[in-house]
Amino acid sequence: MQNKWFKTALVALIGAMIISFALLNMQNSAVSTYQSPRAISGSSIGGGFSLIDEDGGVFTDQDLKRPYRLIYFGFTYCPAICPTELAKTVKAFNQLPVEIQESIDLVFITIDPERDTPEVMKQYTDMFHPRLIGLSGAQDQIEAVLSQYKVYAAKVQDDTMSDYTMDHSSYIYLFNNDNQLRAMYRMSDEAPFIADDLFNLLK
Numbered sequence: 500m501q502n503k504w505f506k507t508a509l510v511a512l513i514g515a516m517i518i519s520f521a522l523l524n525m526q527n528s529a530v531s532t533y534q535s536p537r538a539i540s541g542s543s544i545g546g547g548f549s550l551i552d553e554d555g556g557v558f559t560d561q562d563l564k565r566p567y568r569l570i571y572f573g574f575t576y577c578p579a580i581c582p583t584e585l586a587k588t589v590k591a592f593n594q595l596p597v598e599i600q601e602s603i604d605l606v607f608i609t610i611d612p613e614r615d616t617p618e619v620m621k622q623y624t625d626m627f628h629p630r631l632i633g634l635s636g637a638q639d640q641i642e643a644v645l646s647q648y649k650v651y652a653a654k655v656q657d658d659t660m661s662d663y664t665m666d667h668s669s670y671i672y673l674f675n676n677d678n679q680l681r682a683m684y685r686m687s688d689e690a691p692f693i694a695d696d697l698f699n700l701l702k
Contacts, residue, residue: 535682535696542680545672546647550608550636553621558634560678567681567701568604570672572650574611574665575623580686581669587690588671589628594694599701605631610652611665612641648672673697 552558569588573581585607592600607624609615612635615623620633635641645652656663671684671693681700684693 535700537682537684537688537696544647544649544680545674545678547678548640548644548647550634550640550644551617553617553624553633555617558632563604563606563632563676565604566602566676568606568674568676570606570608570648570674571670572608572610572645572648572652572667573669574609574667575615575619576611576662577665584669584671584686585627585631587693589631590690591693591697592628594690595697599698602701603697606634607631608634608641608644610641610645610650610667612636612638673700 547560549557549559552562569592571581571584571588573584575581588605592603592605595603605628607620607627609620615633615635617633617635620635624631624633636644644650650668652665652667654663655666669686671688672680673682673684674680682696684696
């Protein structure tokens with residue numbers, strides 16, 4: 500009998516502890532700051548860079564004056580993925596309140612400097628948004644920034660192709676102006692999700 504009472508009391512105590520722990524977690528989450536589901540803490544991705552802008556001038560990360568920047572790496576000859584992801588970035592950006600838009604730079608960095616000259620980048624970015632900054636550079640400059648930002652890119656060509664294409668990783672990166680990665684968005688993340696996440700991160 501005593502043993503049965505002890506088991507019942509123990510179960511009740513464990514149940515009370517579980518409820519208390521759950522309530523404590525609810526309290527903590529209510530007062531904590533928003534954490535993006537796509538956030539990467541302590542990441543070594545990113546850093547300073549020196550590239551060429553759409554007018555042929557030197558452009559560094561220090562020329563981005565706004566507190567945040569959305570960066571996408573791709574190439575203008577991309578038939579589907581790059582234009583889709585850039586359009587999605589712009590769509591998410593356009594869904595944000597003006598005050599948050601004013602805190603974000605939009606940046607497109609080519610992985611294909613052989614074809615993506617400053618003139619080509621200018622024509623291409625203008626099709627998406629007047630605030631979208633297109634950056635190119637010499638091959639070694641592009642390779643340096645790809646290495647810093649952990650972007651995979653490789654030229655693909657065989658005898659059946661009249662021209663080469665580029666194989667590459669595809670993420671939309673959110674950095675602050677200290678070059679710290681705040682979030683990464685995947686191809687499966689839709690514009691409303693990205694806009695909502697950006698709003699909660701930057702409001």
